Each structure stands twice: as structure tokens, then as C-alpha cells.
Amino acid sequence: MIMLRRHWPWLLAVVILLAFPFLFYDWSKGRHSGFVLTLMSEIGVMAIFALSYNMLMGQAGLLSFGHAVLLGMGAYCAAHVVLLVKAGSFWLPTELVPLAGGLGGLFFGYVFGWLVTKQRATAFAMITMGLGELVSAAALMFMGFFGGEGGIPIDRVMDTSLVGVRYTSPWQVYCLVLVWAFIAAALMRLQMQTPLGSMANATRDNFERAQFVGYDPRMVRLYQFALAGFFAGIAGGLYALIYEIVTFDTVSAGKSANALLAVYIGGAGGFFGPILGTIVVVLLQSGVSLLSNAWLLYVGVLFIVMVMYAPGGLIGLVFMHMPIWRAGRMRELLVPYVKAFPPALLVMLGFVLLVELASFTTIGAAQGKKFSIAGNTIDTLAPMPWVVAFAALVLGGLWLRREARGFRERWDALMEGAKGVKPASDPKIQIAKTQEAMS
Amino acid sequence: MEVFIVSLLNGLVYGMLLFMLASGLTLILSMMGVLNFAHASAYMLGAYFAYTISQYIGFWPALVIAPLLCGLVGAAIEMWGLRRVHRNGHIAELLFTFGLALIIEKVVQMSWGLLPVPYRVPELLDFPLFKIYGTQFPAYRAFMLAISALMFGAIWLGLTRTRVGLVIQAALTHPDMASALGHNVPRIFTLVFAAGTALAGLAGVIGGNYQVTEPAMAFTMGPIVFVVVVFGGLGSLSGCFIASILMGLIQTFAVVFDVSLADLLAKFGFVVTSTTPFAEVLNVTLPRVGALLPFLMLVLILVFRPRGLMGTRDT
Numbered sequence: 061m062i063m064l065r066r067h068w069p070w071l072l073a074v075v076i077l078l079a080f081p082f083l084f085y086d087w088s089k090g091r092h093s094g095f096v097l098t099l100m101s102e103i104g105v106m107a108i109f110a111l112s113y114n115m116l117m118g119q120a121g122l123l124s125f126g127h128a129v130l131l132g133m134g135a136y137c138a139a140h141v142v143l144l145v146k147a148g149s150f151w152l153p154t155e156l157v158p159l160a161g162g163l164g165g166l167f168f169g170y171v172f173g174w175l176v177t178k179q180r181a182t183a184f185a186m187i188t189m190g191l192g193e194l195v196s197a198a199a200l201m202f203m204g205f206f207g208g209e210g211g212i213p214i215d216r217v218m219d220t221s222l223v224g225v226r227y228t229s230p231w232q233v234y235c236l237v238l239v240w241a242f243i244a245a246a247l248m249r250l251q252m253q254t255p256l257g258s259m260a261n262a263t264r265d266n267f268e269r270a271q272f273v274g275y276d277p278r279m280v281r282l283y284q285f286a287l288a289g290f291f292a293g294i295a296g297g298l299y300a301l302i303y304e305i306v307t308f309d310t311v312s313a314g315k316s317a318n319a320l321l322a323v324y325i326g327g328a329g330g331f332f333g334p335i336l337g338t339i340v341v342v343l344l345q346s347g348v349s350l351l352s353n354a355w356l357l358y359v360g361v362l363f364i365v366m367v368m369y370a371p372g373g374l375i376g377l378v379f380m381h382m383p384i385w386r387a388g389r390m391r392e393l394l395v396p397y398v399k400a401f402p403p404a405l406l407v408m409l410g411f412v413l414l415v416e417l418a419s420f421t422t423i424g425a426a427q428g429k430k431f432s433i434a435g436n437t438i439d440t441l442a443p444m445p446w447v448v449a450f451a452a453l454v455l456g457g458l459w460l461r462r463e464a465r466g467f468r469e470r471w472d473a474l475m476e477g478a479k480g481v482k483p484a485s486d487p488k489i490q491i492a493k494t495q496e497a498m499s
Numbered sequence: 500m501e502v503f504i505v506s507l508l509n510g511l512v513y514g515m516l517l518f519m520l521a522s523g524l525t526l527i528l529s530m531m532g533v534l535n536f537a538h539a540s541a542y543m544l545g546a547y548f549a550y551t552i553s554q555y556i557g558f559w560p561a562l563v564i565a566p567l568l569c570g571l572v573g574a575a576i577e578m579w580g581l582r583r584v585h586r587n588g589h590i591a592e593l594l595f596t597f598g599l600a601l602i603i604e605k606v607v608q609m610s611w612g613l614l615p616v617p618y619r620v621p622e623l624l625d626f627p628l629f630k631i632y633g634t635q636f637p638a639y640r641a642f643m644l645a646i647s648a649l650m651f652g653a654i655w656l657g658l659t660r661t662r663v664g665l666v667i668q669a670a671l672t673h674p675d676m677a678s679a680l681g682h683n684v685p686r687i688f689t690l691v692f693a694a695g696t697a698l699a700g701l702a703g704v705i706g707g708n709y710q711v712t713e714p715a716m717a718f719t720m721g722p723i724v725f726v727v728v729v730f731g732g733l734g735s736l737s738g739c740f741i742a743s744i745l746m747g748l749i750q751t752f753a754v755v756f757d758v759s760l761a762d763l764l765a766k767f768g769f770v771v772t773s774t775t776p777f778a779e780v781l782n783v784t785l786p787r788v789g790a791l792l793p794f795l796m797l798v799l800i801l802v803f804r805p806r807g808l809m810g811t812r813d814t
Contacts, residue, residue: 123590175802182534182589183805186729190797193722197791201783313718317601324594354609360601367595368580371587418609 070242077238081231097230098302103342104237105298106322108244110334112291113319115248118329119257120284121264122177123185126192127292127319129172130165132311133195134293136205137164138300139212146218153222154301158240161297162290169289170282177281180267192316199308211307214300227301237298244294249331251287260284318345321359325366327373336374353427354419361411387478396467403459410452417445501632506751512640514747515647516709519702520720521727521739522654523695529734530671531688532589533581536596539721540603541569541696545703546712547611550618558621566700573696577689600717608714615713643705650698651740658736667691671734726797732807742808746793753789 081100084093109131116122138161145152152160176187199206206212216227225232251257262270263277270277300306309315318341326337341359348355370377384390420431421440431438438445524538545565552561576599584595619625620639627635658664670677670687678684710716723746731742761781764770800807 121590123593175798178802179805182532182593183801185534185593186725187798187801189722189725190794190801194791194794194798197794201787201791202780317597320594320597354605357602357605357609360598360605364580364595364598364602367587367591367598368583371591415609422609422612 070246074238074242078235081234092229092231094230097234099342099346101230101234101237101298101302102346103339104234104241105295105302106318106342107335107338108241108295108298109292110319110322110326110338111245111248111331112288112295114323114328114331114334115251115260115284115288115291117320117323118334119252119264120260120281122180122281122285123320124176124316125185125189125313125320126195126316127188127288128313128315129188129192129195129311130169130289130292131296131299131315131319132199132306132308133168134161134165134289134296135300135306135310136212136296137161137167137293138297139214139306140205142214142216142218142300143212145220146215151220153220154216154218154225154227155222155236155239157216157301158236158294158297161300162294165293165296166286166290169286169293173282173285173289177278177285180277180281189313192311192313196308196311196313199311206308207306209308211305211309213305216301216304233302237302240294240298244291245335248291252331256280256283256287321363323373325359325362325373327375330375333373333375340374352416352419353423354415357415358412383478384474387474389474389477392474393470396463396470400460400463400467403456403463406452406456407460408456410449410454410456413445413449414453417449501634502755504631505634505636506755507748508636508640510748510751511744512643512709512747513751514744515644515651516702516706517724517727517747518740518743519647519650519706520699520724521731521743522651522736523698524724525728525731525733525736525739526667526671526691527695528728530667530674530691531581531592533592533596534589534725535695536593536721537576537599537603538596538695538699539717539724540600541573541699542703542706542720543607543712543714543717544572544603545569545700546618546707546716547607547616547703548700549704549707550611550616550712553618553621558623562701562704565704566697569700569703570693570697574689574693576696577692581692582685600721604714604717611714613714615711618708618712620708639709643709646701646705650701654698654736663690723793726793729797730800730807732809735807735809738807738809746796749792749796750789753792754786756785759784 077100081092081097084096085091086093109127112130113124113127116124116127138157141152141160142157144150172191176184176191179187200209202208216233219226221227227233227236259270259275259280262273262275263280267277270280296306296310299310322337322341323334324337325340326335327333340362344355344359344362348358352358366373372379381390381393384393416431417438417440424431424440431440520538520542524535527533527535527538548565548568549558549561552564580595580599581592584591620637624637624639624642626638628638628641629636656664658668666677666682667687667690669680670682670684674684677687707716727742727746728739730746731738731740759782764781
């Protein structure tokens with residue numbers, strides 16, 4: 061019962077994640093939507109990856125530009141293990157393949173970590189970038205381990221399952237991803253509370269003092285890096301099982317950048333930020349990239365806006381409201397929010413229209429695509445759409461600025477008022493506390 | 500000998516091109532502590548601006564206008580972007596430029612298309628200057644050498660002989676003191692950032708038609724420029740110069756010498772067969788490893804000598 065009371069958000073998450081794919085279930089054919097399942101599996105894998113990246117960036121303050129190396133090495137290790145099991149060299153259940161990837165990640169995390177954790181801050185960023193480039197160049201060069209450009213194709217149907225599942229359908233793989241995602245997330249959550257996790261925070265916040273306490277920051281960084289490698293490796297193993305091929309793409313700078321974007325957009329340091337960020341980034345990547353050529357631009361702009369205006373990420377924005385929530389005056393923010401919504405929407409629409417117009421005149425035209433909204437084809441070379449887009453952007457911007465000023469005053473007043481209020485026992489606050497405790 | 504001299508010249512050309520990019524970055528990095536990921540994007544912008552301008556009014560005006568445009572872009576980035584982010588620390592600044600690099604690449608793709616643009620060497624310089632052992636040396640490469648040597652001279656004179664240069668040098672090492680003496684340090688930052696970006700733009704103008712002008716050029720050039728800056732050492736223009744030339748020579752010579760570790764071992768009477776452990780690593784030839792060498796150098800120098808060749812402080 062205590063379990064249930066304390067850990068209900070986890071259970072709720074399990075239920076939602078299991079039920080969600082059924083919203084897209086094709087009842088007439090009696091099968092799941094493959095796209096949704098693959099998308100959700102990818103979110104699961106990337107969430108583990110982002111959380112492991114958060115162990116470096118959020119917890120230890122180490123900005124890595126080569127985290128995908130650990131993911132990729134884990135994936136390659138898992139792929140080789142699958143090939144060996146298939147060849148009959150030894151027996152391993154399919155369910156434990158991600159663990160093999162994790163151990164591979166741990167090994168390479170320790171080896172590479174030994175090199176890179178000699179440095180911190182900018183030098184650490186540089187050296188991880190160098191390592192990332194080094195490994196992705198090597199992945200194209202050495203055929204034996206990396207399989208060159210073709211990568212290493214595997215077949216996940218190994219008939220060695222512990223529970224008698226063959227993993228032929230995406231649904232079965234999704235369940236496996238879910239199980240591993242929860243195991244990894246729970247372990248990482250626990251790791252935050254270990255002395256190592258606390259010391260990682262300490263070396264991030266005050267490097268000199270952490271040394272005075274008697275810990276060797278280098279060792280803290282190394283263990284943190286190796287453990288992050290373990291979890292990234294688990295993600296890699298799952299990646300290998302989902303896509304049944306591991307290519308140099310898994311170690312590439314693009315994958316590392318994805319983790320960075322996800323963690324930063326979601327909010328580094330906490331636990332839910334990286335998960336939220338992963339969902340946003342993967343949805344933008346997979347969903348918007350179907351509609352638009354410019355998804356990377358949207359992610360980039362979102363990223364820059366976060367860096368400039370909300371360094372705490374999306375989750376930080378939510379938690380900024382906490383004092384006002386506690387004071388029970390959230391309702392007073394409703395009107396300013398509603399008032400700021402139309403101009404914000406206008407700015408966004410103007411921006412998207414502008415980007416899409418530009419994108420369709422060059423890239424779209426080269427691909428032979430036509431820009432159309434709700435069936436109406438729009439001539440991207442005519443001046444009218446451009447004028448409309450510009451007008452929406454500029455007018456929306458001015459309007460938003462006006463509303464933002466009013467919002468700011470309201471906000472400051474509420475914050476000022478919230479300072480003196482002590483939290484009362486209120487069911488709402490209980491929820492807020494749980495959220496805080498979990499983050 | 501023939502191969503050696505030709506490679507030496509090509510290496511010098513490439514090295515000087517790298518130096519034009521790296522000198523701006525090294526000033527920005529050592530002065531403001533900002534690892535500017537968007538620096539190579541300025542290189543790309545320079546090339547694309549020059550391509551567009553040269554279509555309308557020719558290459559020679561582009562040689563002046565494109566870098567100036569890049570400088571303006573740089574100044575705008577510094578004034579409206581970096582200064583704002585500065586409060587959130589170095590990591591935030593770094594991430595800001597990282598996001599900027601992503602955006603610029605995408606914007607370039609949307610403005611000029613995904614494919615390489617036909618940005619060509621001007622006709623005036625499109626002839627072989629001289630022949631060495633039967634290999635022609637294009638006049639344009641000599642022109643590149645001349646421009647970059649000129650720039651090197653100008654930077655060096657500007658930094659050591661002019662008042663602005665001395666203030667920059669002072670702000671480089673002691674920003675607070677320079678500020679206390681009444682110099683407008685933020686404006687100097689903007690100036691240096693704009694000048695660095697303009698220099699990268701100039702490198703793009705003369706390098707874009709020497710290499711290929713495509714949207715991926717920033718992301719291929721960027722890491723190499725970082726390697727040069729870190730290798731040369733922070734706050735040292737001469738270290739940066741040496742590192743650039745070294746990197747240019749290494750990359751050019753790596754393509755030429757078709758040897759592998761196995762060949763080297765064979766000289767000592769140790770024959771590598773396919774069953775030898777690490778046979779694959781030993782058999783890889785130098786030209787194939789060429790692209791990998793800069794990053795190997797980066798990792799090694801950061802592990803063993805984090806301040807770089809001639810740096811005054813750790814990265």
C-alpha cells in the first residue's frame with residue numbers, strides 16, 4: 061500500500077504507456093499501427109539515452125559532444141552478441157541482449173572515460189567531440205567490428221526467449237523496450253540518491269570544495285561517465301533490437317546532438333526534464349519531418365529560445381509556477397496567459413509559414429513537392445503569402461511584446477505575494493510535493 | 500621529391516586557409532571564453548554570399564562585400580544573442596552557438612538548396628601559374644596564399660602596432676583591468692567577434708571555390724578548426740599559426756603516403772598476416788586514416804598537454 065502511495069506516478073505511467081498504442085489499434089485488421097509502435101519504442105530508447113546523458117550534463121555538469129559513442133558501442137556489442145548467439149557460440153535470452161549492450165557500454169565508458177575525464181568544462185567538451193569524431197571515422201574504416209558503411213545487420217528472432225515470445229511483431233519489441241526503459245529509469249533514479257550521485261552534483265557545483273571533502277573529482281567523473289556508458293549501452297542494445305541493424309549512424313555526431321537537444325530542451329538536472337525533452341525532440345523529428353523539410357530548424361530555434369530565455373528547460377518553466385501554485389493563486393495567471401496566447405500563436409504561425417515558404421521554394425521544388433494547406437496549393441513564388449507571413453510575424457511580435465509586459469507585471473506581483481505564504485495542507489499541494497519529490 | 504614539393508605547397512595553401520578560420524576563433528575563444536560553434540558557419544556563409552554576389556557583380560566586389568556581411572552577422576550575433584546568454588555562463592554560450600550553427604546550416608539549405616552550388620574560381624585567376632615536375636600549380640592557389648599571408652600580416656601588425664590592438668591584447672588577459680582603465684570592453688568583444696567572423700567569411704570567399712560550396716561544409720570544417728585552436732593553445736596567435744600549417748601539411752601528406760603500420764613493421768622483419776591480432780588496424784593505410792588524424796591529435800593533446808603547443812593557460 062505504501063508502495064502504491066509513493067510510486068503511483070510510475071504505475072500510472074506504465075498503464076498509460078501500455079494503453080496508448082491501443083488508441084491507434086486497427087480493429088478491422090486486428091493489428092497495431094507499426095508507425096506508432098516504432099515511434100514509441102524510439103522514444104523509449106532515446107529517453108534512456110537522454111537520461112544517461114543527463115547523468116553527465118545534469119548531474120555532473122559535464123557537457124559531452126560525443127555521448128553517442130557510448131550508445132553506438134553498446135549497440136555494436138549487442139549486435140555482435142546476437143550474431144554469436146545465432147551462431148551457437150553460447151546461449152543468451154533475447155531479453156538480456158540490452159544488458160549485453162549495457163556491459164559493452166560500461167566497458168567502453170570506462171576506457172574512454174579514463175581518457176576524457178582528466179578534463180572538465182570546455183576541455184571535456186572538446187575532448188569528447190574529438191573522441192566522437194574519432195570513433196565515427198573509425199566506424200567507417202574498420203570492417204571487422206563496425207561493418208563499414210553497411211553496418212551490422214542482425215535478426216532479432218533468436219528463439220531463446222525466457223518468456224516464450226519470438227519478438228516478430230513491433231508490439232512485442234515495444235513491451236521489451238518498455239520493461240528495460242523502466243528498469244533503466246528506476247536504476248538511474250536510484251543512482252541519483254547514492255553518494256556517487258550526490259558527489260557528482262558537488263563536483264558540478266563547487267569543484268574545489270568537493271576536493272576538500274576528500275573525494276577525487278576525477279574518480280567521481282570517471283565512475284559517473286562509466287555508469288552513463290552502461291545506460292547508454294542498454295539504449296544501444298535496444299536500438300539494435302528495434303531496427304535490426306547497427307550502422308555508423310549510431311555513433312555519429314547527430315545522435316550526440318539529439319541527446320544534448322533533448323536534455324536541454326526538457327531541462328537538465330532533474331529526472332523528468334530529459335524524458336519530456338526526448339518526447340518533444342523525437343516527435344518533432346519523426347512527426348514534423350514527415351510534413352516539413354525544416355524540422356531541424358524548428359528544433360534549433362526551440363533550442364536557442366530555451367538557452368536564451370529558459371535555461372531550466374520546459375520542466376523549469378513548469379516549476380517556476382510552483383510558488384504561485386502553493387499560494388493558490390494560479391487562477392489569476394489564467395487571464396494573462398489567455399491574453400498572451402493569440403499573439404504567441406500568430407508569431408508562431410507567421411514564423412512557420414515563412415520557413416515553409418522558403419523551404420518549399422528551394423528544397424521542396426527540387427524534390428518536386430508543392431506547398432499546400434488543406435488542399436489549396438500555394439504558389440511560393442507569389443509575393444502575397446510572403447507578405448502575409450511577414451505581417452503575422454511582425455504584428456504578432458509587437459502584440460506579444462505588449463502582452464508580455466502586462467504578463468510580467470502580473471507575474472512579479474504574484475511572485476511577491478507568494479513569498480510570504482506558507483504552504484498549507486491542501487490536496488493540490490500534496491500533488492505538487494510528489495512531483496517535487498520525484499524530480 | 501616531386502610529390503614532396505607539390506604536397507608541401509598544397510599543404511601550405513590548406514594550412515593558411517585553416518589559419519584564417521582559426522585565428523578569428525582563437526581570439527574569440529581566448530578573449531571571451533566562448534567556444535564558437537558557429538564560426539565555421541560564418542565560413543560557409545562567406546562562401547555562399549560570395550557565390551551570390553559574384554553572380555551579379557563579379558568576384559572582386561564579393562571579396563570585399565561578403566566578409567563585411569559576415570562581420571555584420573557576427574556583430575548582430577554578439578550584441579543580441581551572446582551578450583544576453585553570457586549571464587548564464589560559458590556552457591550556455593557554447594550551446595547558444597551550437598544551436599546557431601544548426602539554424603544557419605538549415606537556413607543555408609533553404610536559401611540555396613541541398614546540392615552544392617557552382618561557385619567557381621574567377622576567370623582572371625583560372626590558369627596554371629607554373630609547372631613543377633610536370634604538375635601544374637593553379638594561380639588561384641597562389642592567390643589564396645597571398646591573401647592569407649596578407650591577412651596574417653595585417654592581424655599581426657594590427658594587434659601589436661595599433662592602439663586598438665593593444666587594448667584587445669589587454670582585454671584578452673585582463674578584461675577587468677582594461678575595463679577599469681576606461682576601455683569599453685563589451686564593445687571590444689563585439690569588435691573582435693565581428694572581425695573574427697569577417698575573417699572566417701573571407702576564408703569562405705576564397706576557400707569556397709577551392710573546395711566545394713555545400714551546406715555540409717561548415718560541419719566538416721568546424722571540428723578541424725577546433726582541433727587547430729586547441730592544438731595551438733589558447734591566447735596564442737603564433738601557436739595557432741604553427742598548428743594550422745602543421746594540420747594542413749599533415750592532412751595533405753597523409754593522402755600522399757600510401758603506407759600502413761604493417762609496412763613499417765615489415766621493415767623490422769615482422770610480417771603481418773591476416774591472423775595477427777589487430778591485423779585490420781595494422782593494415783589500414785595512411786590515406787584512409789587521414790581524416791582521423793586531426794581528432795587523434797586533439798584527444799592526445801588534451802590528455803597530455805591541455806594548454807596546447809604555445810598556450811598560456813589550460814583550455
